[in-house]
Amino acid sequence: MKSPAKDPAAARDMATAVELRVLVGKLRRRLRQQANFGGLPWSQVSVLGHLERDGPATVTTLARAEGMRPQSMGANVSALLEAGLVRGDPDPDDGRQTVLSLTPACHKLIKASRAAREDWLFHAIQTRLAPKEQAQLASTVELLKRLVES
Incomplete structure (x- = not known):
């Protein structure tokens, strides 16, 4: 696995992973509200x-x-x-x-x-x-x- 600090594609994938984790959490909360x-x-x-x-x-x-x-x-x-x-x-x-x-x-x-x-x-x-x-x-x-x- 390449380090996000040295590989732009790995940095993009890490940023996507962070955004996806946050987004899935928000979606779960919204669904719980429903x-x-x-x-x-x-x-x-x-x-x-x-x-x-x-x-x-x-x-x-x-x-x-x-x-x-x-x-x-x-x-x-x-x-x-x-x-x-x-x-x-x-x-x-x-x-x-x-x-x-x-x-x-x-x-x-x-x-x-x-x-x-x-x-x-x-x-x-x-x-x-x-x-x-x-x-x-x-x-x-x-x-x-x-x-x-x-």
Whole structure:
């Protein structure tokens, strides 16, 4: 890898990397603003995301995934159970543990939230970008996919 200080192309790529990191962060924040999770703290929304992506899990597994103590995760899970967004069933392999999964109401909430974010993004693309820019953006998405998959 060439040093950005000695190679103009490497310097350009470094500047692009910095701008892309900042831009992706801003886009994530805007999309979070569009999500409607009924005022849930982001830590609880993150738990719901893990359960949706990875399937049912125990409190310990979720705590490990979030990098927190199981006791702290237990508080998040209790709130989600009380809100009717997750349910707990006995672990078939270890009856001492509870396996958490999303409720149908939570699946509906996630679907609505995702639709709201996609709708906001769709309208932003349609209203803020010219047709040629929309095509450029579509091509750029393909490039971003390659970056993420590498």
